[in-house]
Amino acid sequence: MPPTFSSAKTRTALRASARVSLDLLLILGMATVTLWLLGLMWSVVWPLVIGLLLTTLTWPPTRFLRRHGWPPAAAASAVTVVFLLVATGVVALIAVPVASQSGELTDGVMEGIHRVRDWAAGPPLNIGDDQITQASDAAISRLQDSAGSMVTTVVTAVNTVVNGLVTAVLALFLMFFFLKDGPRFLPWLTRQLPGRLATDIPVVAARGWETLGVFVRSQALVGLLDAVFIGLGLWILGVPLVLPLAVLTFVSAFVPIVGALFAGFVAVLIAMVSNGLTDALIVLAIIVVVQQLEGNVLQPMIQSRGLGLHAAVVLLVVTLGGSLAGIVGSLLAVPVAALFAVVWNYLREQLSDPPQEPRTDERPAGATAPS
Structure with a gap:
């Protein structure tokens, strides 16, 4: 005989599915609103995130100093100064050798351009000097026509650099305060x-x-x-x-x-x-x-x-x-x-349910009851 469906069970299953779907929609709506609020506060959230990441990197030496009797402010200040020195040293380690060999690099770039030009002039491309000159003139005229957009791009780049510097300074200050007062945060949060x-x-x-x-x-x-x-x-x-x-x-x-x-x-x-x-x-x-x-x-x-x-x-x-x-x-x-x-x-x-402990009055099978 073909199986028969119970209308009561069907309605119960549909109600349960509808309830779960409604719960999922509410969760997705709450997540969307949360992301929208984070977007509105991104100028504050982004330095906070960077400050937290930097704090996780610099907390081990701060903890070491505090365990050896340093006051929290002194330990946080020392680690922050060392972090700045290390960051400055990294920048100098990259910039100084590059600046000292900038002349050689410039000559190498010009030589590379000439090599590419000579290669393009030969087979299989066979691009002549007249074609290269025409392409250069077309590129220059295009740059002149898009001067307004270039100015806008430059202004946007400057604003990006300024915002990056402001974010870095805020993240640095937040890192200092996290290193100084971080261990007191969880007790304070517990009281609130x-x-x-x-x-x-x-x-x-x-x-x-x-x-x-x-x-x-x-x-x-x-x-x-x-x-x-x-x-x-x-x-x-x-x-x-x-x-x-x-x-x-x-x-x-x-x-x-x-x-x-x-x-x-x-x-x-x-x-x-x-x-x-x-x-x-x-x-x-x-x-x-x-x-x-x-x-x-x-x-x-x-x-x-x-x-x-x-x-x-x-x-x-x-x-x-x-x-x-x-x-x-x-x-x-x-x-x-x-x-x-x-x-x-x-x-x-x-x-989850806690694991059930065995009852003390249970006896293995075949055991005799005490007299």
Whole structure:
């Protein structure tokens, strides 16, 4: 006989599905409103995020000083000053050698341009001087016609630089205050929250802080591996400015996608103007191999092991973050996903039933009752 369907069970299933769908819509609506509010407050949220990431990087030495009797303000001040000195030293380590060899690099660039021009004049392109002159005149006239848009672009670039400097200064001050007063935050938060929230939110915040620290340390390890491998390849090929290029590779590893592209472009350019086109192609191949190994193997493995996320999840969230918010989305995708995992694991712990302990009056089968 064909099975018969119960109308009561069907209505119950439909009501349950409707209730779950409504709950999901409410959650999505709340998430949309939260993201919209974050967008409105982004000028404050972005320095706060950078300050937190810098604090996770500088908290271990601050904790060491505080455990050895330093006052909180003195320890935070000392670590902040050392951080500024290290950052300034990194910039100097990149800028000074480049400036000292700027003349050689300029001559190499001009020589490279002449080589490209001579190559284009021969077969198979056979581009003559008249065609090159016409192309140059067309490019100059196009630049003159788009002078207004160029001015707008320059103004936008200046505003971006100014906003970046303001963000860096705010993040630095926030890092100092986090280092100084960070340990007092969770007790203060516990006193402000009512009831069960006074226990749950501080626990989640502490776990989230540990997760951010793991993310920053894993990103630094990935950048160090990139700098070592790429710097070793440049040193074997005899490319100049190996140390500045390695430092630039390490620093740019903290900015996904664009940082790697920028560091790779600089390395290939210097290899081309100093060693020629063949070595530049070899450097390009080394950078591509290292970046593919880092992006598809090392980074997902290191971050998935430290953050408790699967390697495939890391790849997917980085892709999703880049498609939604560009560079910033790629930078924040992994820590945000890790924080969501922290919240979900805590909720699962609180909602799951505690393990049942065996009853003391149970006796194994076949045992005799006491007399």
